[in-house]
Structures are given as structure tokens and as C-alpha cells.
Amino acid sequence: MIKQLTGFQSTGNLHLGNLLGAMRPLVEAQATADSIAMIADLHALTVEHDPAAVRANTLEVATLLLAAGVDPRRTALIANSQIPEHTELHYLLECVTGFGEAARMIQFKEKSASGAVRLSLLTYPVLMAADILVHGAEHVPVGNDQGQHLELARTIALRFNARYGETFTVPAGIRPESAARVMDLSDPTRKMSKSAPSPAGRIGLLDPPDRIRKTISRAVTDTIGVVRHDPEKQPGVTNLLEILAACTDEKPTGLTSYGALKREVTDAVVALLAPIQARFTELADDPGFVHQTLAEGKARVRPAALATVRRTRAAIGLLD
Numbered sequence: 001m002i003k004q005l006t007g008f009q010s011t012g013n014l015h016l017g018n019l020l021g022a023m024r025p026l027v028e029a030q031a032t033a034d035s036i037a038m039i040a041d042l043h044a045l046t047v048e049h050d051p052a053a054v055r056a057n058t059l060e061v062a063t064l065l066l067a068a069g070v071d072p073r074r075t076a077l078i079a080n081s082q083i084p085e086h087t088e089l090h091y092l093l094e095c096v097t098g099f100g101e102a103a104r105m106i107q108f109k110e111k112s113a114s115g116a117v118r119l120s121l122l123t124y125p126v127l128m129a130a131d132i133l134v135h136g137a138e139h140v141p142v143g144n145d146q147g148q149h150l151e152l153a154r155t156i157a158l159r160f161n162a163r164y165g166e167t168f169t170v171p172a173g174i175r176p177e178s179a180a181r182v183m184d185l186s187d188p189t190r191k192m193s194k195s196a197p198s199p200a201g202r203i204g205l206l207d208p209p210d211r212i213r214k215t216i217s218r219a220v221t222d223t224i225g226v227v228r229h230d231p232e233k234q235p236g237v238t239n240l241l242e243i244l245a246a247c248t249d250e251k252p253t254g255l256t257s258y259g260a261l262k263r264e265v266t267d268a269v270v271a272l273l274a275p276i277q278a279r280f281t282e283l284a285d286d287p288g289f290v291h292q293t294l295a296e297g298k299a300r301v302r303p304a305a306l307a308t309v310r311r312t313r314a315a316i317g318l319l320d
Ligand code: ATP
Pocket: 007, 008, 009, 010, 011, 016, 017, 018, 020, 021, 022, 141, 142, 143, 144, 145, 146, 180, 181, 182, 183, 191, 192, 193, 194, 195, 196
């Protein structure tokens, strides 16, 4: 079975884009892949954060992944901070990565444009490489936003193997067939994002139906007035059509007004999220289960992670 790793930063509330673009494909792949679902809580420390909020977010993301159908019997659910081999490999990989390689990452440039920048923000793509390489992941589903970071992980793996001997599996970035790219509802030229400053364009997976209705009713459309799939001229309407198609697994037909489209999208999103929210509420009552699941995920993946680190240490010149 192909080894696959999907990562989620615990930087904020998961949204419809995360569900349709990453969580659902992960759940579907469970039948055919040996999957790891990783919460990147270490990555949440690269920017100013509230410790209690990070802890709460990590648990919330874990709980939502389980509520959305991640089956801990098939998928190892882990947090990268709980497996010390991630940070150990991170350091070793820093020793084969150029300063310039990290500094030219687009996301670093964007996020470092304002304010005080932590060193960890610069080296975070190297930690991401460690997250992937430590488990020997062969496939890494990534959206466009992570393409450059995945390329760096591949470069680091190839370089290390060439310089110090065959040590790492070189990962391939994949785009799952069922993945949808969900755009921001208030600015359909940008993707829906946890870290967007305004929540107006985002549907949180835990948003109540009323809030979802409100967010969708305010979604930006256009003045053309015809419901048509046209990403260039009608990005807002196209985004709504794509959300509807992804939620219902059908091509939408027979919609004649934006009002009708928004009502259909609202109903479809509310129906998709209802069972996830119900399961979330059940699981949230039993945080012990989520902690236990993370501990089991760690126990499952740790032997392979330890072996990778041991191999890397030996190859690069460290004592046992
Ligand atoms: P942040 O703004 O903090 O980067 P994010 O919303 O981009 O948050 P991530 O944790 O970076 O979320 O990504 C988790 C997974 O969800 C990744 O696989 C990513 O490609 C996917 N994803 C994120 N946003 C979208 C979106 N709008 N549509 C589809 N998939 C998305």
C-alpha cells in the first residue's frame, strides 16, 4: 500500500475548503492507502500565538478529523509535536539546506513582510520536509499553496541521498481526484483560508446553520445575473456552483437566479456538515478518546520514524 501523509496546521478553525480539499480525499483514500493524518501543531508556533488557543486548536482539529470520518483503525492520527523524531530530523535536514533556499519560499516572503519574524517561520518548510521524510511518505496530497514546500522536501531528500547515501524515500506531491478548491466567499479570487483576516469569506466546519445561511447570502457574485460556470468572468458564481457540486456529488442544473443558487448551496452545505457537527459534539464530550487516539497513532508510526532518524544520524556522521 502507498504510504500517504496529509497535514493540517492547527492555526485556526477548519473550514469548508479544508474539508472538500483535504479531509474528504483523506477519508476516501483510507481504503487504498496507508495513511497518516498529521496535525502540524509545531507549525502553529512560528507566529504569535496564545498557548491555550494552540492546545485547544490541536484538539479541535483532531476531533474534527475523526468526526469527518478519519478512522483511527486505518489511519494514524498524530500531532508532530508529540513525536520527537520530527524535530530531530528537522535539525539534521537544516544541515543540508541553504539559507537562500528557505528565504526564497513565497509563503515566507508573504508572512514575513510585516512585523517581527521568528526564525522558525524561515525554517518551517524544512520542518515540513522532516514531517514527510521521517515517515517515508510516498504520496503527499497538497494544494497549490504547498507546492513549493513539497518541492523543497524533494530537493532535500535527493540531495541528502546523493551526498550521504540512500536514506530517504523521495515523496511525490499528488492532487487527489476528488479534491475541490474552495474560494473565499467575499473575494472569490483568493482561496478560502483559516488565516484570512476577515471571517466573512469562510464557512467554518462548526458554524451553525444560521451563520452558514448568512455567510452564503452575503457571498460576492456579480451583476451579470445568469447562473453560469465561468471562472474568468463570474468567479463568485462559479465558486458557489463548484461548492454545490462538491457537496452533492452532482452537477447542478436548473438554477435560474443567484437567490436560488445561494439557497441550494446553503442547504447542501448545512446537510453535509450536520452529521460531522453531530459526531463532533459526541466526541468533544470525551476528550480522553481523542488523546488516546493520538497516543495510538504515535505508537503506530514511531518505530519507522526512529529507524529513519537512526539511518540519517549514521549517514551524516553522528555516533550511535
Ligand atoms: P492557513 O491559512 O493557516 O495556511 P489553510 O486554510 O490554508 O490555513 P492548511 O492547514 O494550510 O489550511 O491546509 C490544510 C489542507 O487543506 C491542505 O491540504 C490544503 O491544501 C487544504 N486547503 C486549504 N485551503 C483550501 C481551500 N480553500 N480549498 C481546498 N483545499 C484547501
